[in-house]
Amino acid sequence: MRILLASSEVHPFSKTGGLADMAGALGKTLARAGHEARLVTPLYPRVREQFPEIRRVDWRFDLPLGARRVQAELWALEAEPGLTAYFIDQPEFYQRGALYQENGASYADNDARFIFFAKCVAHLARYLPWRPEVVHVHDWQAALVPALLRQQQRAEEWWRPPRTCLTIHNLAYQGIFPQASFALTNLPPEFFTMETAEFYGHLNCLKAGIALADVITTVSPRYAREIMTEEFGCGLDGLLRRRQGRLVGILNGVDYDFWDPARDPFLPCAYSAGRLDGKTACKLALQKELGLPVTNAMPLFATISRLAEQKGVDIQLGALEEMLSADLQFVLLGSGAPAFEAGYLGLARRFPSQVAVRVGHDEGLAHRIEGGSDFYLMPSRFEPSGLNQMYSLRYGVIPIVRATGGLDDSVTDFTEDAARANGIKFYEYSSRALAKGIRKALALYAQPELLRRCRRNAMKLDFSWERAVGEYLKAYEKA
Numbered sequence: 001m002r003i004l005l006a007s008s009e010v011h012p013f014s015k016t017g018g019l020a021d022m023a024g025a026l027g028k029t030l031a032r033a034g035h036e037a038r039l040v041t042p043l044y045p046r047v048r049e050q051f052p053e054i055r056r057v058d059w060r061f062d063l064p065l066g067a068r069r070v071q072a073e074l075w076a077l078e079a080e081p082g083l084t085a086y087f088i089d090q091p092e093f094y095q096r097g098a099l100y101q102e103n104g105a106s107y108a109d110n111d112a113r114f115i116f117f118a119k120c121v122a123h124l125a126r127y128l129p130w131r132p133e134v135v136h137v138h139d140w141q142a143a144l145v146p147a148l149l150r151q152q153q154r155a156e157e158w159w160r161p162p163r164t165c166l167t168i169h170n171l172a173y174q175g176i177f178p179q180a181s182f183a184l185t186n187l188p189p190e191f192f193t194m195e196t197a198e199f200y201g202h203l204n205c206l207k208a209g210i211a212l213a214d215v216i217t218t219v220s221p222r223y224a225r226e227i228m229t230e231e232f233g234c235g236l237d238g239l240l241r242r243r244q245g246r247l248v249g250i251l252n253g254v255d256y257d258f259w260d261p262a263r264d265p266f267l268p269c270a271y272s273a274g275r276l277d278g279k280t281a282c283k284l285a286l287q288k289e290l291g292l293p294v295t296n297a298m299p300l301f302a303t304i305s306r307l308a309e310q311k312g313v314d315i316q317l318g319a320l321e322e323m324l325s326a327d328l329q330f331v332l333l334g335s336g337a338p339a340f341e342a343g344y345l346g347l348a349r350r351f352p353s354q355v356a357v358r359v360g361h362d363e364g365l366a367h368r369i370e371g372g373s374d375f376y377l378m379p380s381r382f383e384p385s386g387l388n389q390m391y392s393l394r395y396g397v398i399p400i401v402r403a404t405g406g407l408d409d410s411v412t413d414f415t416e417d418a419a420r421a422n423g424i425k426f427y428e429y430s431s432r433a434l435a436k437g438i439r440k441a442l443a444l445y446a447q448p449e450l451l452r453r454c455r456r457n458a459m460k461l462d463f464s465w466e467r468a469v470g471e472y473l474k475a476y477e478k479a
Contacts, residue, residue: 137166177205
């Protein structure tokens with residue numbers, strides 16, 4: 001099958017979160033399975049420097065964007081055998097300090113930047129000599145592609161255009177802009193209605209994709225059910241219920257090329273489910289690196305996360321205030337809302353022998369934290385899929401999660417199946433419930449044999465993309 005995947009970020013070329021990991025891994029796994037997969041993404045700064053083999057293609061875009069025309073170039077790279085990555089080179093839009101925002105504020109022209117990106121994707125789908133059978137778009141930044149393809153089909157009598165698949169990674173981010181932004185699409189007025197892109201008088205890019213894509217996927221089965229409810233539907237639950245016959249939940253996979261403690265170059269010592277001694281060495285090295293007392297006598301808890309309310313960092317701060325009176329250590333790697341950053345840095349100042357905080361992102365440190373931690377805290381208010389709990393399971397780190405979205409789909413609590421348990425779940429969204437989960441972890445740590453069994457259960461799970469890609473192929477066939 002020929003599949004064109006469009007994403008505003010793709011690992012290893014650009015990344016702010018799990019979207020990049022998913023897009024890159026899915027493309028790679030499709031290619032390894034013998035399908036013709038190609039990726040398309042903006043050309044951001046430093047890509048040319050980091051990937052010097054990238055080459056400019058003899059192809060220019062000259063596309064309408066409202067009342068003006070915008071030009072761009074196309075670059076390409078053989079990401080791996082059988083997988084070509086295309087890059088949209090438009091310096092005005094994409095040569096910036098970050099992908100979407102700086103200093104906590106979104107770029108004011110994000111509407112133009114990603115409407116143009118969607119137009120480039122539609123143009124490639126229409127005119128590349130290699131004709132995709134399916135165009136798989138991700139999140140609001142590419143969600144206008146189904147509308148653009150449908151308009152080309154109508155206006156140009158395009159026979160058999162590719163079918164479209166939209167993946168919703170997080171329904172909370174919809175690409176909502178003032179009504180005037182609709183003019184940038186150059187679509188006729190019938191696309192700006194309550195049934196398509198109009199949302200309370202605004203342009204809603206994701207809504208247009210949900211309304212017009214041939215198939216819609218989310219990144220876990222439970223999240224597919226949750227977004228059809230008023231609580232999690234973010235104002236689109238009615239539309240999603242109407243389209244539920246085309247809605248499929250597929251749990252994200254993990255790229256074990258990058259996340260495997262048996263061959264992780266960032267770890268000081270390799271280990272596996274059958275050889276767990278190396279994990280203790282990783283823990284002691286991590287404590288030394290972070291300036292914490294070096295000891296295996298107390299458990300080490302960790303979080304690697306955006307510091308946003310969705311991630312449950314508010315209830316986590318409350319739970320840690322209560323639980324740091326116990327013998328435990330905690331490490332955080334992440335950044336986000338200044339108030340949350342200040343809250344965690346304050347804990348580190350008050351409990352310097354128990355708490356280490358690193359603000360920002362450090363890929364190597366993220367791997368070492370997974371390698372050296374005993375428990376991973378993920379108390380999300382909602383979580384479409386989650387990847388860190390699956391990374392943690394692979395690294396023998398016991399997740400403590402709120403039972404929502406992909407967290408509920410991937411973690412098994414002792415109360416569900418004692419023999420297969422690999423984590424700890426709680427249900428109420430509160431500091432009290434999370435603190436109770438931490439107390440359960442302390443009790444588990446005091447039972448080494450039970451902890452070892454739980455770790456082995458976790459590490460033997462298969463969340464590989466080879467498993468997930470079969471589900472995506474079924475979705476493409478559905479489209």
